[in-house]
Amino acid sequence: MTSVFSGRPSAAAGVRWTSAALLVALGAGTVRARRRLRALPALPPTPACSAGVPRAAGWRLLTARGVEADPATFLAACAYADREGLRVLDLLPGDLAAERVLGLLRLVDPARYRDDRLGEGRGAGCAVLVSEEVLARAGIDGEVGAGAGSPGPDRAELLALIRRLKEYAADATGLAVAPALSGGRPAPDADTGPVRVAELRAQGLPPGALAAAQLAGLALLATVAGRQGRWGAAAAGLYWLQPYLALGGPRGPLRPADLARATAARPVRSLGAALRTAAHAARPRTPTAADRARVAAYRADLAGGTDRFLEPRRPDCPWCGSRRLTVRVRVPDLLQGKPGRFTLEQCGACAHVFQNPRLTPEGLEFYYRDFYDGRGGEGAGTVFGRLGASYRARAEMLRPYGGAPASWLDVGTGHGHFCNAARAVWPQTRFDGLDMGEGVREAERRGWVESGFQGQFPEFAEKLAGRYEVVSMYHYLEHTRDPLAELDAAAEVLAPGGLVAIELPDPQSRMARLLGSAWLPWFQPQHQHLIPAPNLREALADRGFTVLAEEHGPAHQGNDFFGAVALTATHLAPDPDRPWGPPATPRRRAAAAAVRAAALPCFAGAAVLDAVRTAAARRSDGGNAYRMLARKVGP
Structure with a gap:
């Protein structure tokens, strides 16, 4: 509808696009989850091994606390891994909780998982079959999760272990549903903030950012449901019913035991989980002995200042020898926020750009430390x-x-x-x-x-x-x-x-x-x-x-704009827990959190600009x- 006074579309007509966009996004996510669910293979019955009894020698089954695998499941997993040429196989319980299934399907496409040599190891955090050869190369105790008196790893530890194991079996890691395997009864603290934060961090995911994004999404859904009529209600309803629409229907090997409850209570449970995650993620971590040693080492290094990390400035270009030098840029360490300021100069004769004065070998060691390793x-x-x-x-x-x-x-x-x-x-x-x-x-x-x-x-x-x-x-x-x-x-x-x-x-x-x-x-x-x-x-x-x-x-x-936002945010709000910085205080933590929250829409806009910039660069060869x-x- 167009206003007769302004000649512009009315706000009511315009905002329906928000509901339409949410419907498209949620619908696409639901279809993707259902497609990926169909791509999940299932273990065949144990007798499927043509040679009779499957070989179990050379394999280790690691299970999380509270998860027990019967011998038939173990043998079926060994037979499947042998037949498919796998060295690591994550087993998904047939009754895996609905939200865990959806979370896993958001992270991994089962059809491409094995062939993605650089993809991160993903799983349900319940049970993983590993060849002893991979365990040995990875330096992991072959008895972890097994043996008398051993409680086994918790889910977070097993999720972190799966990520590491895939690095040692880059194209020989797979997923499969084990219909007879049960995920066990949830532990009393399974849905608490500390457990959720630990599991997210074990998967290399930022708990605070994910919780903030989830809370923002829920707030947006509530807004459109209340203000945009049928379109808004449809978007909120699709989110509410998504677990059943993605995972329900014909009975397959993966049958979430809590599907009905997870669907009925989804908005309330999602809100509670996001609030608990955000609250716990904001708490400072307890420093470990390694953290304290790192802080002490940096304080000793910085006691003498950072000028000693730089050589004397050279008067000529290291590429062509010209003395026509001008300053191109002066900048602090925007990558890690370590002390110091650095100058890049440009040669007027050959256009070579170089750090001047440059770092000494000791300076390189100081500024590279804790970046790549x-x-x-x-x-x-x-x-x-x-x-x-x-x-x-x-x-x-x-x-x-x-x-x-x-x-x-x-x-x-x-x-x-x-x-x-x-x-x-x-x-x-x-x-x-x-x-x-x-x-x-x-x-x-x-x-x-x-x-x-x-x-x-x-x-x-x-x-x-x-x-x-x-x-x-x-x-x-x-x-x-x-x-x-x-x-x-x-x-x-x-x-x-x-x-x-x-x-x-x-x-x-x-x-x-x-x-x-x-x-x-x-x-x-x-x-x-x-x-x-x-x-x-x-x-x-x-x-x-x-x-x-x-x-x-x-x-x-394609990172020009995204990188600029990241460097600016890091400069304005450096990590309060960085061991080379001053001790963290509640005020510094709050300021860092506020800057990061304010930067989220900037990151979204930067990603769009980078996509446009990349398309232009490809077409113009620049x-x-x-x-x-x-x-x-x-x-």
């Missing part, structure tokens, strides 16, 4: 695990320039995420990794790389000379102290005709100018050099390489990063 290791692993499409695109870039390479060295491999994903593209290739951190050893134990070399690349160049057909450096050169020496090492390690693949942030990106110090790829203080593409092409030619391909749009990372592929043709 230690306190920040889990978060970094989650981020890297979501870049599967980018990893596969990097590997696919080589297809037009030869067959499957026999040997590939990934320099700056971290925990080996790229190598793990690239195996799906080049299954016959031997992937090795090199990195300064301990993560490369973990990558070797997981089987994500065949051999892991820990140390500086130039130090290994002579030992590895001529060994590899491909050397990759994806977002690595910008972290190094001397990128030209790293290119020299790549030329030495490659066999004649070998390929070097490089990906870097592009300091000539338009977004670098638009966002200023909030542009994520500045990544201070970790990034030492930001190299324009013409400079890299010239350096490769000087070392006997011919550039075969250069990509800008496909290399774009983005915030570039890839280059070159062949070694001369000495």
Whole structure:
């Protein structure tokens, strides 16, 4: 309806779009859950093993407290895992609670779960069958959850264990319904805030943010139900009936025992669970001995100030030697909020951007600490695990320039995420990794790389000379102290005709100018050099390489606006529990929570802008990063 006074649509007509959007979202979620439910396999009866009695040797069944599996279920699970080539199998009880089923189906698509080499391990937290070989490689006690007098892990511990185990069986982990397995009677504290928060954290999910989102969603549903007539009532009703619509109908192997109760009481139970989760998530964690030791170490490091972590400023460009230097950006540590301020200068002759003064080796150790490993290791692993499409695109870039390479060295491999994903593209290739951190050893134990070399690349160049057909450096050169020496090492390690693949942030990106110090790829203080593409092409030619391909749009990372919001929010409200900061106080915690809550709509808007920006970058072949592929043709 249009107002005769203003000529604009009335508010009542406009807000119905909110109800329509909610109906579409809830309907799509319900259909998706039902589709995923149908994709869940079920264990066959035990006699299905053609060889008679299934083999149980070499397997361990880990169960949560209160969950008991009968021998027939164990043998059926062993037979199924053997037949499917699985090394880890999470078992879903046939009577698993409805909201647990819905929560699991939101996180994982059973049809794609096994083939997603970087996907996080997910399960019901009730029972998991694991090969003893995987348990040994993962360094997990083979008797956990079993043995006389052992209470076994609780659900949160088992959920965390499943995440870890999938890392050691990246393409050999599955889910299956065990119809005869019962989830047991809920413990008295099963629905309390502490238990819910522990289970969410065990799955790598942020309890506070999820509770806030759930409360906001419930408030929105209540508003549209009260103010938008039939459309609003339909949206609220769809949410209310969602458990039955998604999980009810024809009786299958998964039959939630509480489906009727969960559907009838859903709004009240959801509200109560969200309030309890939010209340407990806001409480400070009790510091552990490791936390106290970390705080003491940082205080000792900071007692002498941060100036000692910086070298004297150099007057010339490390790339071309020009003395025409100007300040590009000055910025504090927006990544972790550690003390210090850093300057990036740009050369007027070659446009090279570099940290000046740069960090000393001791400074690098201080600012890298607890980012990729230690306190920040889990978060970094989650981020890297979501870049599967980018990893596969990097590997696919080589297809037009030869067959499957026999040997590939990934320099700056971290925990080996790229190598793990690239195996799906080049299954016959031997992937090795090199990195300064301990993560490369973990990558070797997981089987994500065949051999892991820990140390500086130039130090290994002579030992590895001529060994590899491909050397990759994806977002690595910008972290190094001397990128030209790293290119020299790549030329030495490659066999004649070998390929070097490089990906870097592009300091000539338009977004670098638009966002200023909030542009994520500045990544201070970790990034030492930001190299324009013409400079890299010239350096490769000087070392006997011919550039075969250069990509800008496909290399774009869609995080410009989201990253700017994240860096700004971190700067305004740093983590109150960071061990290098002042002691946390209730006032600091409240301020941090308020900033994070206010940032939520900004994150949503940034995600939309990044989607538009990414589409434009793909079409225009211009983005915030570039890839280059070159062949070694001369000495």
